[in-house]
Amino acid sequence: MSYKERADGRKFEDCRPMEAKVGVIKRADGSAYFKFGNTWAYAAVYGPRTLFPRFMQNPTKGILRCHYNMMPFSSVGERVRPGGSRRSKEISMVTAKSLLPVLDLSAYPNSVVDVFIELPSTEAGSRCAGINAAALALADAGLKVKDIVAAVSVGRVDDQLVVDLDYTEESYPEGHVADIPIAMVPSTGKITLLQMDGIIPKDDLVKVVELGKKACMEISKLQKDALRAKYAGSEKK
Amino acid sequence: MTEIKVKDKDIVVPGDKLVEGMDVLPGQGTYREGEAIYAERIGVVKVDGRTVKIIPLSGAYVPQRDDLIIAKVFNITMNGWNVETNSAYPAMLSLRDGSSDYIQRGADLNKYHDIGDYILCGVTNVTSQMLIDVTMKGPGLQKLVGGRVIRVDSNKVPRIIGKQGSMVSLLKEKTGCKISVGQNGLVWISGTPNMELLAHNTIKKIEEEAHIPGLTEAIGKFLDEQIKVKA
Numbered sequence: 001m002s003y004k005e006r007a008d009g010r011k012f013e014d015c016r017p018m019e020a021k022v023g024v025i026k027r028a029d030g031s032a033y034f035k036f037g038n039t040w041a042y043a044a045v046y047g048p049r050t051l052f053p054r055f056m057q058n059p060t061k062g063i064l065r066c067h068y069n070m071m072p073f074s075s076v077g078e079r080v081r082p083g084g085s086r087r088s089k090e091i092s093m094v095t096a097k098s099l100l101p102v103l104d105l106s107a108y109p110n111s112v113v114d115v116f117i118e119l120p121s122t123e124a125g126s127r128c129a130g131i132n133a134a135a136l137a138l139a140d141a142g143l144k145v146k147d148i149v150a151a152v153s154v155g156r157v158d159d160q161l162v163v164d165l166d167y168t169e170e171s172y173p174e175g176h177v178a179d180i181p182i183a184m185v186p187s188t189g190k191i192t193l194l195q196m197d198g199i200i201p202k203d204d205l206v207k208v209v210e211l212g213k214k215a216c217m218e219i220s221k222l223q224k225d226a227l228r229a230k231y232a233g234s235e236k237k
Numbered sequence: 238m239t240e241i242k243v244k245d246k247d248i249v250v251p252g253d254k255l256v257e258g259m260d261v262l263p264g265q266g267t268y269r270e271g272e273a274i275y276a277e278r279i280g281v282v283k284v285d286g287r288t289v290k291i292i293p294l295s296g297a298y299v300p301q302r303d304d305l306i307i308a309k310v311f312n313i314t315m316n317g318w319n320v321e322t323n324s325a326y327p328a329m330l331s332l333r334d335g336s337s338d339y340i341q342r343g344a345d346l347n348k349y350h351d352i353g354d355y356i357l358c359g360v361t362n363v364t365s366q367m368l369i370d371v372t373m374k375g376p377g378l379q380k381l382v383g384g385r386v387i388r389v390d391s392n393k394v395p396r397i398i399g400k401q402g403s404m405v406s407l408l409k410e411k412t413g414c415k416i417s418v419g420q421n422g423l424v425w426i427s428g429t430p431n432m433e434l435l436a437h438n439t440i441k442k443i444e445e446e447a448h449i450p451g452l453t454e455a456i457g458k459f460l461d462e463q464i465k466v467k468a
Contacts, residue, residue, distance in 0.1 A: 029297060030295070047297070047325065048297060048325040049325050050325055050326065050327070059366060062325075102251075104277070107299065108325055108367075109365075109366050109367055110326075110366070110367070111325040111326070111367075139250060139251050139278070139279055140279070140295060141295065141296065141297075142278060142279065142293055142294070142295035142296020142297065142392075143278070143296065144251075144266075144277045144278055145251040145252075145277065145278070146251065146252065146268060146270075146275065146277060147251055147252030147275070148250065148251055148252055186252060187252045187254070187270070187275060188270070220252075224250050224252070224253070227250040227279065228248060228250055231248050231250075231279055231294050231295075232248065
């Protein structure tokens with residue numbers, strides 16, 4: 001039991017200060033940002049629009065493409081080389097897969113919805129921030145979504161269960177660390193993303209996912225308030 | 238026991254629970270999960286007897302039969318013209334429907350509508366695969382020559398037109414411009430340069446303030462002031 005207190009003083013089940021805003025990119029069809037402390041994600045949605053190349057078109061429903069991109073000087077470590085990498089490709093894929101269960105594109109055959117996630121500043125938990133922003137942007141674009149997906153990373157630092165790991169915890173030198181990003185559909189409690197890096201005992205995993213679900217409900221409330229804030233006062237008479 | 242958890246004209250976001258119970262039917266923009274009805278998109282709630290639906294506040298234009306739209310010609314084929322509809326899908330204007338005049342087979346089609354031309358046309362058919370047919374046969378359907386075409390949010394088009402066209406006739410009357418509003422969110426304005434610009438700015442203003450009640454009077458006042466300044 002050596003990990004007793006978090007570097008920034010918050011409780012083990014608390015997230016970093018969060019902020020969400022909808023409609024931040026004027027020319028996009030839908031946009032939003034979501035911030036976990038120093039991890040900032042901006043998402044822009046374009047579409048539905050005709051998909052080219054043509055062989056990628058699906059005549060039964062529209063497809064979703066996500067593009068995750070960390071900006072060159074966004075992280076605390078070395079400069080991120082611009083352009084795609086193995087890592088960004090994987091995160092783009094899991095982001096799309098975590099959003100698809102709630103997204104209904106059956107009304108848009110042969111078309112595509114593009115989601116661009118840009119991260120100007122990152123300090124752990126970037127894929128979760130990206131998913132939170134993208135879920136908001138999809139709803140802002142007026143697409144049919146059953147719910148707004150909320151995501152957070154949970155884990156275990158040494159033998160302490162924690163929610164929303166920051167960079168110092170993710171790279172904690174004096175013990176084992178498990179980093180588990182999860183995404184959840186708040187209305188049903190179903191999980192759409194569950195990944196893990198590190199090792200954790202089985203019963204701790206179950207416990208920490210429950211902590212994560214609780215955090216997701218909090219995030220979901222923040223997301224919905226942000227969405228409502230943009231459209232507040234748009235009641236038609 | 239059915240309980241409606243929202244009021245008429247409430248703003249809801251996806252995932253909001255609207256109704257608990259089986260006595261109400263889910264309408265447009267909602268879905269049923271178990272015994273409850275949830276919102277599926279951002280919009281304003283409308284409780285209509287036994288159904289609850291959502292009038293969307295955002296989203297791209299989706300072509301529907303009998304819509305009146307402004308489209309841009311982007312290709313000419315043997316059988317007619319391909320036009321952009323400001324949606325995810327292009328539309329086809331066939332030779333037969335292209336003009337009220339008789340078009341001879343093998344005629345130069347760019348003499349009727351050239352690439353880049355804007356046309357006011359009606360949607361005659363939309364298939365499940367979103368193949369769209371448009372026609373130019375009908376009262377008022379024409380090629381739009383001169384003027385400018387601006388883009389607005391297609392969800393705000395009813396507001397720009399106004400009740401029984403009150404808003405758009407006000408605009409036409411005060412600015413003296415010819416104005417056509419397409420349901421796909423394209424608006425064509427043609428008039429003197431000053432008035433065209435005023436109409437353009439006013440339409441943008443209507444789009445931004447679409448939620449304010451009594452907008453037609455406010456816009457009338459705004460136009461009078463602007464015209465006085467210019468004169």
